[in-house]
Amino acid sequence: MTQTIDISSYSAITDAIRNEARRILSDSTVSAVIGYTAGRRKGSTQPIVITTADDADQLIFSAACLNDLVVYLTKAKKDVPKGGRIGIVVKGCDLKALVGLLGESQLKRENLYLIGIPCSGVLGSLLKPAAELTTETIASKCCECTDQLPVGCDFVPTVTPTPLPDLEKRYANEIARLEAMNPSERWEFWKEQFSKCIKCYACRQVCPFCFCEQCLCDRNRPQMVEQTPRPLGNTAWHLMRAMHLAGRCAGCGECERVCPMDIPLNLLNRKMAKELKELFNSEAGFEVREAGPLTSYREDDDQSFIR
Amino acid sequence: MHSEKPKHDFEPKIIAFVCTWCTYAGADLAGTSRMQYPSNVRVLKFPCTGRIDPVFILKAFQQGADGILVSGCHPGDCHYIAGNYHARRRFAVFRKLLEFIGVDLNRIQFSWVSAAEGGKWVEVVTDLTERVRAMGPMVEFKDLVLEEQWSGNLNNPELQAVYEAM
Amino acid sequence: MQKQITEANLRLLIDSLLLKGQRVVGPRQSGTMVLYEPLASASDLVTDELPRRSIKEAFFPVCEDLLEYRKEGQQIELKDIDPDRFPETVLIGVRPCDAAAVPVLDAVFSWDYQDQFFLARRAKTTIIGMACTTADDACFCTAVGLSPNDPKGSDLLLTPLVGGGFLVESQSEKGEAFLATWQDRFSEPDGSQTQALATPALQPLDLKKIKAWLDDHFEDPAWDSIAVRCVGCGACAFVCPACHCFDIVDEGSEKAGKRRKFWDACGFSKFTNHASGHNPRDLQPKRYRNRIMHKFKYYDDKFGQTLCTGCGRCIRVCPVGIDIAGVLEEIQGK
Numbered sequence: 116m117t118q119t120i121d122i123s124s125y126s127a128i129t130d131a132i133r134n135e136a137r138r139i140l141s142d143s144t145v146s147a148v149i150g151y152t153a154g155r156r157k158g159s160t161q162p163i164v165i166t167t168a169d170d171a172d173q174l175i176f177s178a179a180c181l182n183d184l185v186v187y188l189t190k191a192k193k194d195v196p197k198g199g200r201i202g203i204v205v206k207g208c209d210l211k212a213l214v215g216l217l218g219e220s221q222l223k224r225e226n227l228y229l230i231g232i233p234c235s236g237v238l239g240s241l242l243k244p245a246a247e248l249t250t251e252t253i254a255s256k257c258c259e260c261t262d263q264l265p266v267g268c269d270f271v272p273t274v275t276p277t278p279l280p281d282l283e284k285r286y287a288n289e290i291a292r293l294e295a296m297n298p299s300e301r302w303e304f305w306k307e308q309f310s311k312c313i314k315c316y317a318c319r320q321v322c323p324f325c326f327c328e329q330c331l332c333d334r335n336r337p338q339m340v341e342q343t344p345r346p347l348g349n350t351a352w353h354l355m356r357a358m359h360l361a362g363r364c365a366g367c368g369e370c371e372r373v374c375p376m377d378i379p380l381n382l383l384n385r386k387m388a389k390e391l392k393e394l395f396n397s398e399a400g401f402e403v404r405e406a407g408p409l410t411s412y413r414e415d416d417d418q419s420f421i422r
Numbered sequence: 423m424h425s426e427k428p429k430h431d432f433e434p435k436i437i438a439f440v441c442t443w444c445t446y447a448g449a450d451l452a453g454t455s456r457m458q459y460p461s462n463v464r465v466l467k468f469p470c471t472g473r474i475d476p477v478f479i480l481k482a483f484q485q486g487a488d489g490i491l492v493s494g495c496h497p498g499d500c501h502y503i504a505g506n507y508h509a510r511r512r513f514a515v516f517r518k519l520l521e522f523i524g525v526d527l528n529r530i531q532f533s534w535v536s537a538a539e540g541g542k543w544v545e546v547v548t549d550l551t552e553r554v555r556a557m558g559p560m561v562e563f564k565d566l567v568l569e570e571q572w573s574g575n576l577n578n579p580e581l582q583a584v585y586e587a588m
Numbered sequence: 589m590q591k592q593i594t595e596a597n598l599r600l601l602i603d604s605l606l607l608k609g610q611r612v613v614g615p616r617q618s619g620t621m622v623l624y625e626p627l628a629s630a631s632d633l634v635t636d637e638l639p640r641r642s643i644k645e646a647f648f649p650v651c652e653d654l655l656e657y658r659k660e661g662q663q664i665e666l667k668d669i670d671p672d673r674f675p676e677t678v679l680i681g682v683r684p685c686d687a688a689a690v691p692v693l694d695a696v697f698s699w700d701y702q703d704q705f706f707l708a709r710r711a712k713t714t715i716i717g718m719a720c721t722t723a724d725d726a727c728f729c730t731a732v733g734l735s736p737n738d739p740k741g742s743d744l745l746l747t748p749l750v751g752g753g754f755l756v757e758s759q760s761e762k763g764e765a766f767l768a769t770w771q772d773r774f775s776e777p778d779g780s781q782t783q784a785l786a787t788p789a790l791q792p793l794d795l796k797k798i799k800a801w802l803d804d805h806f807e808d809p810a811w812d813s814i815a816v817r818c819v820g821c822g823a824c825a826f827v828c829p830a831c832h833c834f835d836i837v838d839e840g841s842e843k844a845g846k847r848r849k850f851w852d853a854c855g856f857s858k859f860t861n862h863a864s865g866h867n868p869r870d871l872q873p874k875r876y877r878n879r880i881m882h883k884f885k886y887y888d889d890k891f892g893q894t895l896c897t898g899c900g901r902c903i904r905v906c907p908v909g910i911d912i913a914g915v916l917e918e919i920q921g922k
Binding site: 570571572573574575576577 | 625626645646649650651652653669672673674675
């Protein structure tokens with residue numbers, strides 16, 4: 116049964132973010148704050164970079180604030196000013212991506228001022244940004260969220276997030292459904308999904324971990340992954356993407372959310388996360404890890420699959 | 423002397439990605455010791471298993487491989503100290519990914535073969551070849567080579583005639 | 589010429605076309621989305637939703653082969669694509685914002701170079717448009733000088749009638765010929781009222797004023813504030829009915845392979861990357877500026893047309909909520 120999720124706290128969060136942004140911009144703690152602002156269409160939002168205290172009133176937080184803003188801190192986004200300390204609004208899932216980047220020496224904690232969101236959930240899609248947040252419209256990642264309250268931020272509004280009702284674990288269920296299939300059924304499933312891809316690379320561009328200045332898939336000498344948006348090159352691209360994110364992906368689910376062709380990309384990432392947890396007891400969290408599961412090893416790692 | 427080679431309907435193509443220090447030397451030992459093993463295997467030599475990128479495996483499948491072998495030094499024996507430990511983790515994960523998208527893992531073998539294990543090389547290669555032979559050709563990736571988005575499809579009179587005859 | 593067709597006859601018409609071996613492409617449910625795809629039967633046709641991707645791919649595929657090559661020793665064999673192999677196609681249920689983009693594309697593909705791939709596909713295609721009776725808040729065709737029943741680009745235009753069925757208006761010789769071929773399916777108009785058209789919310793934009801601003805604001809701080817959020821994907825360009833940039837790549841080996849043409853986008857950082865490593869559009873705001881400039885200034889300068897039909901797809905898919913209609917309003921207000 117569809118049930119409305121209480122997000123009345125989001126107006127208090129909006130006020131708190133504005134006040135904090137105003138304070139840290141006016142006392143020059145930070146040179147800019149990256150947050151969300153309202154868009155033209157009813158309910159829509161977009162990321163914004165503000166540099167003056169007067170602009171703080173433009174900041175908002177709502178159930179349509181889906182973007183993982185951490186992508187703007189990476190070196191892939193050269194145009195966002197990085198001088199001095201930067202303030203950024205992060206949900207729990209976004210923060211885990213930021214922590215991952217700290218672990219990969221892409222960011223320095225002292226250059227950041229983290230404004231954490233006690234999050235009660237966001238929408239799954241922005242096709243209808245004004246939609247009410249319900250157990251139906253909520254993002255799949257929120258259904259399995261254990262990090263509504265971010266840890267280790269410089270400022271978190273004193274608001275208690277709405278405890279999420281018992282939601283269907285969509286990813287876990289879908290992974291189980293696929294695992295129960297035989298290989299040729301799984302191949303058919305993914306073949307159909309990957310065939311839809313038009314190589315717009317929205318999945319890559321919104322990913323905080325896709326910060327390479329030269330993507331393997333843009334290279335043509337050697338051409339390891341076919342550039343054309345045909346089923347062959349698409350399959351290779353999505354497998355490489357899943358592999359390059361294995362052990363790094365923090366589960367913000369942006370890749371899947373932005374895919375204009377509705378490819379369930381986060382399903383691959385969740386599957387990889389599940390395997391990494393089982394194999395190496397490794398998962399993304401709020402603690403900075405010096406090395407990820409695929410950049411480290413143990414001498415007694417399982418090798419039952421090796422002859 | 424050479425024993426009579428049995429004739430088969432299907433000769434699988436097996437691509438072996440091996441490290442130069444252990445498995446390549448092991449395969450070399452098998453050769454210089456005149457051990458017999460299936461000629462289905464094409465050996466590609468790398469500095470280390472740590473250099474073997476999963477994308478190479480995809481590329482091999484796309485270009486017609488029916489089976490894949492990845493082989494290097496036993497744990498503790500890596501010429502670069504830890505390359506094989508890293509490879510072990512990477513392939514432990516990659517095979518799970520391949521399995522999840524529907525690749526039958528029986529087509530892929532990982533092994534440690536040292537420079538002294540010519541015999542083990544022969545066993546590994548022979549077993550994999552026979553296993554893949556029994557499975558038949560790997561068609562999934564080869565089929566993908568021919569697939570187009572609908573808008574890129576062309577009328578193909580010859581194919582059309584074939585379909586209609588069927 | 590005006591005719592009328594019942595819903596049932598429209599479906600029968602589609603089935604007849606399919607039986608004749610024609611490729612019929614229209615909006616259909618494809619997984620979670622509605623897409624323009626070849627219909628397998630008349631019941632596939634969906635008429636109440638704007639497909640996620642535009643109709644341009646019927647003439648300008650996501651990816652298509654240009655030639656095949658094979659090399660043996662010093663011998664190189666090249667094989668062109670035979671334009672006879674492009675299928676005869678009827679596009680049905682095309683939204684006016686999609687159909688209107690087709691003549692806009694004609695201009696660029698038949699300008700200094702006759703693009704045989706685009707033009708041959710175009711010549712083999714009949715476009716049956718369908719007026720819109722619903723719009724969402726991303727639609728803005730009326731703001732860029734079109735309308736929910738604009739006949740531009742359609743060979744035949746269907747407008748839903750109050751009591752069911754459609755009013756059919758032919759807009760071209762192709763349309764007339766189509767009506768003549770399938771005359772049994774159509775009847776004379778009985779004077780039924782057409783349904784109320786969709787009313788996109790955005791007020792008409794002053795495209796002249798916007799162009800005048802663009803003419804002398806190549807450098808302006810506004811570009812940074814508008815586009816600093818752009819993450820540089822190609823989603824907007826790929827769903828756009830009018831964007832037409834493409835790249836060409838050889839795929840295969842040195843022995844044999846294919847040359848392919850596939851969609852490209854000015855938002856990609858590699859789009860203007862020179863072989864030297866220099867990139868004149870080195871930052872995202874410059875790339876986004878090109879998108880707006882191309883659509884509302886350069887294309888107008890060259891062909892006297894606007895490279896936007898107000899379908900709103902880019903607004904719906906943009907990962908970071910960039911709203912081209914909002915951007916245009918902002919520029920208009922300057």
